[in-house]
Amino acid sequence: MNTTARSKKAAPIWLFFPPPQKRSPKSSNLPPSGAGTGLSGGALARTGGLMIVFARMNRILSIDPENQRAVVQPGVVNFDLTLAAEPHGLYFAPDPSSQKSCTIGGNVAENAGGPHTLAYGVTTNHVTALELVLPDGEIVRVGSTQGDAPGYDLTGLFVGSEGTLALVTEITVRLSPKPEAVKTLLAIFDSVDDAAETVVDVTARAIIPAACEMLDGWTLRVVEDFVHAGFPRDSAAVLLLEVEGLAEAVAGQAAAITEACNAHRARKVRVARDNAERELLWKGRKNAFGALGRLAPSNYVLDGVIPRTKLPQALRRIREIGHRYGFDIANIFHAGDGNLHPIVLYDPRDKGQFERAMQASAEIIRYCVEAGGALTGEHGIGMEKAELMPLLFSDADFDLMRRVHDAFNPACLLNPGKIFPLSKGCGEIRLRAKSSAHVSVA
C-alpha cells in the first residue's frame, strides 16, 4: 500500500541463526525471518537494515504428552509439530492455510489464525511461555508452562507484537487432544445471501462448529477446476463446516447444522463419507489462494473483520465496491468468526489497475471498521496496514501503545515501520538515524 516507501528501501543484510555450516544452494535460498509466508509484510525490512533468519532454529526441544505441552524453537514449521505430536494423540491447534510451510515463530509474531480459530482461538490462546532476547541483548523468560502465569500477562503482550518488542527464541505451546470423531459437511447454495444467513443462524443456535468456511462462486469454480473436490460449478456459494468431539456429540451437531442449512434453502448438504473425502474438501479450501492464480496475474488478499451478524450486508457491499472499481473480488473466508478474506483480482503490470486495486481494498477495510469490525483478523498489521491504523486508533491510543513499545525497544532497533504508521512510530527516529543497523524479525 505504501509504494513510495518501497523505492527508498535499502537492500537488507541477512543473518542466519545458527549460521550455516556450509552454504548449499538450498540454504542460500532460505526466505527471511521464519518462512516468509506472512501476508502483511511483517518480515520485510521496510527501511532496510539487518534480517535475522530463524529458519534454522527448527528443533522441537520437548514434547510432554501428559501435560499436553511442547517446547519448540521459532523456526519449527507449524505442521511438523502436529506430526510430532500425533503418536501421542495430540496436535497443535492453530492451523493457518500455510501450515505446511509457515513457522511457529512467525505464527507467534503475527498471532496467526486459521480455519479452526472459530472453535480453538488464535495463536495466543495456545502459547504459555516464551524465551525472549531484548534489544539490549538480555535473555528473559515470560509465562509459565502450567496455567496462567501470575502477574502481568507478558506472554500475551509479546504474542502478536510482530517483532517490535523482542526476538522470540523459544516457545512453549499447548497441545490439544485429537477429537474422537470429526464430521465435515459441504453445504451448497444457489445464493450468497442464503449461505451468509446460514452462518448467522448456525451460531444463533448455539452450535460452535470447529470450522465454518465459505467459498463464493468465483472461488469454488476455480478451485474445482484445479482440485476436483466436488464443488458444483453452477452454485453461488458453498459452506465447509466441521464438527468435532465425541461420536455422539458430532452426530447431533451435524444434524443440527444440516437443519440450519435446509432452513436457508441449501440445494444439498453432503457429509464427507470418509477421511479421503474430508481431506479432498479441505485441500480445495487450503489451496484456493494458489488456484486463483488461474483467474488473474495477481491478487490482493484482504483480512477484515466484521460482526458476524453483518455477513450478508458485508458481502453485498464488497460486490458493489468491486463493480464500481471494475474488479472481480473473490471471497473465501472464515465465515464463522466474521473474518473476511476478499481477494481483489488484478494485473499489476497495469499501473492504473494496481492503484485502483489498492483503492478498492482500502474502501473495503474502511467499511469493515465502520461496520464495527477491525482491519485485521489474523494476518497482522505489518507494513501493509500500518498506515490504516488511524482508522481504528486515536493519537491517545498510539501514545498508549508507544509506552509499551518504548518500555522494551526505546531506540527502535527492532522491526521499525511495523504496526505503527510511520509518523506515529519509529519513522521519525529512523529518519534521524538512517545509518544505524536494524533487525527485522517475524
Place this chain on the structure above:
Amino acid sequence: MNTTARSKKAAPIWLFFPPPQKRSPKSSNLPPSGAGTGLSGGALARTGGLMIVFARMNRILSIDPENQRAVVQPGVVNFDLTLAAEPHGLYFAPDPSSQKSCTIGGNVAENAGGPHTLAYGVTTNHVTALELVLPDGEIVRVGSTQGDAPGYDLTGLFVGSEGTLALVTEITVRLSPKPEAVKTLLAIFDSVDDAAETVVDVTARAIIPAACEMLDGWTLRVVEDFVHAGFPRDSAAVLLLEVEGLAEAVAGQAAAITEACNAHRARKVRVARDNAERELLWKGRKNAFGALGRLAPSNYVLDGVIPRTKLPQALRRIREIGHRYGFDIANIFHAGDGNLHPIVLYDPRDKGQFERAMQASAEIIRYCVEAGGALTGEHGIGMEKAELMPLLFSDADFDLMRRVHDAFNPACLLNPGKIFPLSKGCGEIRLRAKSSAHVSVA
C-alpha cells in the same frame, strides 16, 4: 503473611464514584473497591492512602444479544450480568464461588476464575475491551468489541494487573450461549487417591467437562451437615463433574465419565435427576468455604496450581505437611485444571497457631512451584503473595514487569505494594514519599 506491614498501615480515606447523594447507613457500610470479596488482599490499602470505591458504578450499559457482547461498569455484580443476559439465552461465563456478591471490575483486576474455568477459561478470555483512566487522568480505550484488536494486546495486559497500571471504568465482555443440555454428576470415592486418579484419567480420555470439582472427606462432611446435598458422610472424597452442550453430546460425555469413575473404583456415580438436585449439589460446593467455619474459628484458603497429572502426589504431600504442623487441611478445589485450594483450619487467637499456619501454607505453595506449577490460579497476587513472587521470578523477570508498570504508573500512584515484593516494586518509593496520596482499586 506480612504481619508487620499491617501495624504500620494508616487508615485509608475512601472515595465513592459516583459520590453518594445522601449517606444512608447501608451506603457507608459499602466495602472498599468493588465488593471486597477478593482472597489475596488486592483491594486493601497496604500502605494507607486513598480508596476509590466502584460499588456504585453498577450499571449494565448495554447488552447486544446478536453479537453476544455486554458493556458494563466495574461495580456490576458478576451474577447480575448473567441474570440480565438470561432472557437472550446468554450468560457471563466466569463464575467465581463469590459470583453473587463479587463485581466484574474486581474479576478484571484479579483475572478471576471459577469452577467452569476448566472449559471456558478465566476472566481475560471473556473481556474484549476496556475504558481506562491512567494515573495522569487521561481516559483511554483499549481492545475491540469484535474479534482481537490489532496491535499489542493491551486488554490482556490490563486484565489481571490488579489495579497497578490504571483504573478500569468500563468493561466490554463476551456473553456465552447457554448450553442446550447440562448434566451434573456426583462420583463418590472411598479413597482420595482414586478420586485424583479419576481426574487424570478423564482428561487423558480427551473429555473436557465444563467443571470438575473435588471435595475431600473433611469438607464434604461439614458441607453435608450444613447444606444436606447428599454427600455420603463416610466417603473419602467426591467429584462434582458437569458436562454441557447438545443433548446427544452430553449423554455421550456423561457415559464416558461414568466409565472413567468406575475404572477407578468409584463407590457410586449419581447423575442429578433434575435442576433442583443439580442446584443442591452446586450449593454444597459454592457454600463450602462458609461451612468450614463450623470446624475452626478461622481458615486460610490457598490458591496453588500444579500440573494436573501430579494431583495424587500433591494431595498426599499436603496431608503430610498438615500432619507435620499439626493442622487439619481441608481440600475443595478445581481438580480439572490442577488449581488447588488447600484450606488450613486454625485459631487466629493463638499466636503460635497463626504463625505455624502461615509456615505450613508457605510450604504448600513452595511445593506447588517446585512441582512445576504456580503460586496462584485465580485469586491474584495482591499483597498476600507479593513476597512469594521471587519463588517464581528472578530479578530480570521483575525488571521486565517493572518496565511495563513504569510505562503506565511510574510514580507508583496506583495500588503500591501489590504484585511486586516491597523491595522490588513501589515499596522503596513509598518510603521516600510517605505523605503523598495513594489510590487503591480492585
